[in-house]
Amino acid sequence: MHGYTENKDAYLKRMRRIEGQVRGIARMIDDDKYCIDILTQVSAATKALQSVALGLLEEHMSGCVVDAARAGGDEADAKVKEAADAIARLVRS
Amino acid sequence: MHGYTENKDAYLKRMRRIEGQVRGIARMIDDDKYCIDILTQVSAATKALQSVALGLLEEHMSGCVVDAARAGGDEADAKVKEAADAIARLVRS
Amino acid sequence: MHGYTENKDAYLKRMRRIEGQVRGIARMIDDDKYCIDILTQVSAATKALQSVALGLLEEHMSGCVVDAARAGGDEADAKVKEAADAIARLVRS
Amino acid sequence: MHGYTENKDAYLKRMRRIEGQVRGIARMIDDDKYCIDILTQVSAATKALQSVALGLLEEHMSGCVVDAARAGGDEADAKVKEAADAIARLVRS
Numbered sequence: 001m002h003g004y005t006e007n008k009d010a011y012l013k014r015m016r017r018i019e020g021q022v023r024g025i026a027r028m029i030d031d032d033k034y035c036i037d038i039l040t041q042v043s044a045a046t047k048a049l050q051s052v053a054l055g056l057l058e059e060h061m062s063g064c065v066v067d068a069a070r071a072g073g074d075e076a077d078a079k080v081k082e083a084a085d086a087i088a089r090l091v092r093s
Numbered sequence: 094m095h096g097y098t099e100n101k102d103a104y105l106k107r108m109r110r111i112e113g114q115v116r117g118i119a120r121m122i123d124d125d126k127y128c129i130d131i132l133t134q135v136s137a138a139t140k141a142l143q144s145v146a147l148g149l150l151e152e153h154m155s156g157c158v159v160d161a162a163r164a165g166g167d168e169a170d171a172k173v174k175e176a177a178d179a180i181a182r183l184v185r186s
Numbered sequence: 187m188h189g190y191t192e193n194k195d196a197y198l199k200r201m202r203r204i205e206g207q208v209r210g211i212a213r214m215i216d217d218d219k220y221c222i223d224i225l226t227q228v229s230a231a232t233k234a235l236q237s238v239a240l241g242l243l244e245e246h247m248s249g250c251v252v253d254a255a256r257a258g259g260d261e262a263d264a265k266v267k268e269a270a271d272a273i274a275r276l277v278r279s
Numbered sequence: 280m281h282g283y284t285e286n287k288d289a290y291l292k293r294m295r296r297i298e299g300q301v302r303g304i305a306r307m308i309d310d311d312k313y314c315i316d317i318l319t320q321v322s323a324a325t326k327a328l329q330s331v332a333l334g335l336l337e338e339h340m341s342g343c344v345v346d347a348a349r350a351g352g353d354e355a356d357a358k359v360k361e362a363a364d365a366i367a368r369l370v371r372s
Contacts, residue, residue: 062266065255093136
């Protein structure tokens, strides 16, 4: 059980849509479409991926991080550090 | 013929790899993997997409933009504006 | 008292350095420096700002969010939502 | 003379405004303001900096890159490569 588990179906649906976007970009390249139109689709797919990441992150915080904090002990610090590193990777990607 | 045409096979290969990454992320969600590990893969896929975008953009500039500039006339300005808008979408995604 | 309070001096020092970077960029523009060199400095200042943001965010989570979770009640959910919104603004900026 | 020269005053004005934003953030930290409110201002300053970068870049392309292309020779390729590297730094910052 993770923070995202109860929205699993919605996430899987979003990932399938992103997979379709990525396949569509490959097809545009294969069909010699105009570069700028391809870039527009790449930006859209990137945004969709980041939006999934932001959702997973929020559920991770309200699930794992809050649970660890409530359980007491040092676990919460480790969870926060881990989440902060994930956010940094996201901001820099 | 576009700037990217001569590297088409390499781009198609990269897009297939990204499609595999996206499918892998869906599988991780379906298998209830740990949120942070999923986020790491989402960041990697995002970076791979942005790297494709940067490549397409460079080839667009050395192809379409430079060609339009050499052809003279107003076309180059329109091409630069269009590329600048694509860059802005990329930076903000 | 906030998460960042005990590192306040370090943050103020970093902000002064960023202020110096921003002033340096203005001076480069005023001195007609080469565009690409200015862009390199703008990227460096942007990265420094984002790094401050990531630090504040981590301290916010280990401070305010964890404290709210330990205090029990609904407050933790509101704090997580607020942090998630701040992360989204950061990722999209 | 660079692409941005004729808009120099506007850029200097924008940089002074960003300098004010950065100083305002330092003041918020010094005054122990709430972390999330500080993060909102950091995101705003980051966006303002990136917007300056996008403007400089567009002017660089319609100035230096297009001029180099029109002058013929290999110079245009070097200019495009340089601009592409600057865009990559911007996208990844």
